[in-house]
Amino acid sequence: MVNNIDTAIESVYQNLSSLSREEFLRRLEIHKTGSIAKMILETKALSVGEIESGYSHPTLDPCDLDIEKSGVWDNQPNTLDQISNKEYERVKTFRDWVLNFQYEFHFELKDLLASTIQSASEQMENIAINLSEIQSETGFTSAKKLIEKEDQEKYYFDSKLKCAA
């Protein structure tokens, strides 16, 4: 029985801190798969501070994650224990990032996406009109050729400048 929890905590701390780092890491490795460790990770108990402060910065860009390779989305997020620790960490960080994004922008996201798509469409339309005008004016059939021509002209102009100097 623990009669005085604070005394017991102090005693356990003293014992563990007296271990060599190697011995401590050896013991730690065993506990990475312990039921309490799993519970702490699954309940996000270590992330509640970040959630409370309303800010959780991403440490992984979504494009870095090979979702298909990890296979984690084939099932549900609660099957994370089926994958390796490294993948677990990567997927969990990604999931946290997505959830945080969802928390922050849940209501604005739809409008934001709609306006972004509309703006992108308008820009693409303008580019298409410009290209079409350029093609009719220059007779060039592709933007690549137009750039090549501009490069040639620039090179010719630079050479003239050097000669003049």
Add this chain to the structure above:
Amino acid sequence: MSEFEGSHGTSKSRADKIKKEGFTESTGRGGSGIYFWCHGRYNTMLAIGWYKFQCKKKVFVQDKDPLAAVIIAKLEEEDSKVLNMENIKFKERIDQLAEDMDIDKNKEPDIAAIYDLFIEDLELKSNSRFSILLLKVAPPPINYCPEYSIKILGAPLCCVVRDQACIKILRITEGEDENG
């Protein structure tokens, strides 16, 4: 003696089974233990939010009766068998240990393992297993539990019960579907 009132969100089928046979340790979110929200008047809302979140993940889709059920229970245990993981002294010692052993404090699997190791040693020292762990956890995502303001209330408290003898079911409320 420590006493808590907690809520557990699940499907009606599972609640019926729990009523007849009691809880099993695999009932919870992860790890071993039975999970109860212990956050006062928000208990039921958190349990329903959690149920809806699980519905989204299709957890109850194969249940005979997938409608919501909220189990309200009294959790009772001797003080010495309850570990408050929010205890400042406890957290400070975990923090100090991570520092002493040069563990990356941002690496959650390592920090979680320190907790696991520390608690096991505490149990060995006292020759007794903690029946109830009390800790703050992430609430269900806001769209599943919009009533709960994490900005005002902070993260909700949860009891992880590791000995079902501590649980006394007070009542079961049933009936809502995942949209209800």
